[in-house]
Amino acid sequence: xxxxxxxxxxxxxxxxxxxRTEAIFKCPKCGDLLDIQYDWSxxxxxxxxxxxxKRWANRNQRLDFSGVWRFRxxxxxxxxEHKVTIGEGQTILQxxxxxxxxxxxxxxxxxxxxxxxxxxxxxxxxxxTAAFSHASLVGAKSCACASTGNTSAAVSLYAHSCxxxxxxxxxxxxxAFGKLSQAMDYxxxxxxxxxxxxxxxxxxxxxxxxxxxxxxxxxxxxxLEGQKTIMYRxxxxxxxxxxxxxIVPGGNLGNxxxxxxxxxxxxxxxxxxxxxxxAIINACGADTLSYLVNQRGLKWNSGWxxxxxxxxxxxxxxxxxxxxxxxxxxxxxxRPVNLKKCLRSIEICDGLVIDLPDEEIKDAKAMVGKYGLxxxxxxxASVAGLRRLVQDGTIxxxxxxxxxxxxxxxxxxxxxxNYHTKREGVLSNPPVExxxxxxxxxDIIKA
Ligand code: F0G
Numbered sequence: 001x002x003x004x005x006x007x008x009x010x011x012x013x014x015x016x017x018x019x020r021t022e023a024i025f026k027c028p029k030c031g032d033l034l035d036i037q038y039d040w041s042x043x044x045x046x047x048x049x050x051x052x053x054k055r056w057a058n059r060n061q062r063l064d065f066s067g068v069w070r071f072r073x074x075x076x077x078x079x080x081e082h083k084v085t086i087g088e089g090q091t092i093l094q095x096x097x098x099x100x101x102x103x104x105x106x107x108x109x110x111x112x113x114x115x116x117x118x119x120x121x122x123x124x125x126x127x128x129t130a131a132f133s134h135a136s137l138v139g140a141k142s143c144a145c146a147s148t149g150n151t152s153a154a155v156s157l158y159a160h161s162c163x164x165x166x167x168x169x170x171x172x173x174x175x176a177f178g179k180l181s182q183a184m185d186y187x188x189x190x191x192x193x194x195x196x197x198x199x200x201x202x203x204x205x206x207x208x209x210x211x212x213x214x215x216x217x218x219x220x221x222x223x224l225e226g227q228k229t230i231m232y233r234x235x236x237x238x239x240x241x242x243x244x245x246x247i248v249p250g251g252n253l254g255n256x257x258x259x260x261x262x263x264x265x266x267x268x269x270x271x272x273x274x275x276x277x278x279a280i281i282n283a284c285g286a287d288t289l290s291y292l293v294n295q296r297g298l299k300w301n302s303g304w305x306x307x308x309x310x311x312x313x314x315x316x317x318x319x320x321x322x323x324x325x326x327x328x329x330x331x332x333x334x335r336p337v338n339l340k341k342c343l344r345s346i347e348i349c350d351g352l353v354i355d356l357p358d359e360e361i362k363d364a365k366a367m368v369g370k371y372g373l374x375x376x377x378x379x380x381a382s383v384a385g386l387r388r389l390v391q392d393g394t395i396x397x398x399x400x401x402x403x404x405x406x407x408x409x410x411x412x413x414x415x416x417x418n419y420h421t422k423r424e425g426v427l428s429n430p431p432v433e434x435x436x437x438x439x440x441x442x443d444i445i446k447a
Pocket of ligand 1: 254331
């Protein structure tokens, strides 16, 4: 299969192109974000999306087993021998009628895409399998990332699986314990900075360029190619029907960026007939996207984004020494690196962004625990978002919705235990304390 992939700067005033074998992560000419582009006219694509499902029958073939590489013609940027896989993407779309009922949606219309089932417990593995394949293509020997936790877990798992040295940067006190335990356990060099995610992101970029280390944050455009497959699997689970809405938490905005790209490509290729609306959910304490879009009217504008608005907000953050704060630590980010690409997705998907308080996110998390497969706090922002968008009439009960649950319930056990034992929300369900006495135990169970 001819490989026609190349890298292209998203800035329309620049538009510089680079070979797929370069590991550059930002446009060397203007500093803007890079995209992966393909010459689709030379691609050997299936006639319809259904053809991808046939690969379920070849699950002893490693690339067909992967829930990412099963769709390899849609992210064809490297030869098969470079493709790194540890069995990612075996995730499920759960139709959840209990949550539909709780939120006032019609039966059959609420679906939860549980990405916690990935090997490292979050959606990040979809991106890492792609980025590590590119790292293999360019012959990288060591890699690094900044992280609120899940990226570091995924990077360290993939790095040791393919024999690469790995350094992860985390903000002190800014990471849930499940994730920190993974980075240490998987053998990463873990650098804890006295700062937040945005500080780590800056440091890691400087370190990578000075020491020629391969960068695995979502600035890396190859990572986003892997994350497109989350959308392919959602529509596959819906029998190749496109839902009306996709709802996703917004942090560094890699997912939302890749989802818009995925749908645009499928529509342009004639593989789907319409594009769903995209709703991105920020936490109130880390609401850069929501502020810029809803208060400042920031738009993609064919790539001519008003950078002045972004720069003046960031200058204000610096002047006020602002650091974001939310219990959803995974999305505690104030300078999202994919902001511009996310604006493009909002345009492609006729999307919107809202920001929600921590209390609503915590109650939504408890609801996903009680009625679904559980998830970590940031993931529940998608369900909290659905609740809000139904309440304000943006989403109709008759519309079909897929909420992306980005991470596993056990990533952040402290928050879950506190929510229940300290009775922090409406669904708190603390243990009942009883004496070691059979009659008293029976009395309580029967009560
Ligand atoms: N949900 C979870 C569980 C995450 O870990 C992240 C990001 C997001 C949502 C936001 O996704 O960045 O694509 O908008 N976590 C990163 C990390 C930043 O370092 O683990 P996004």
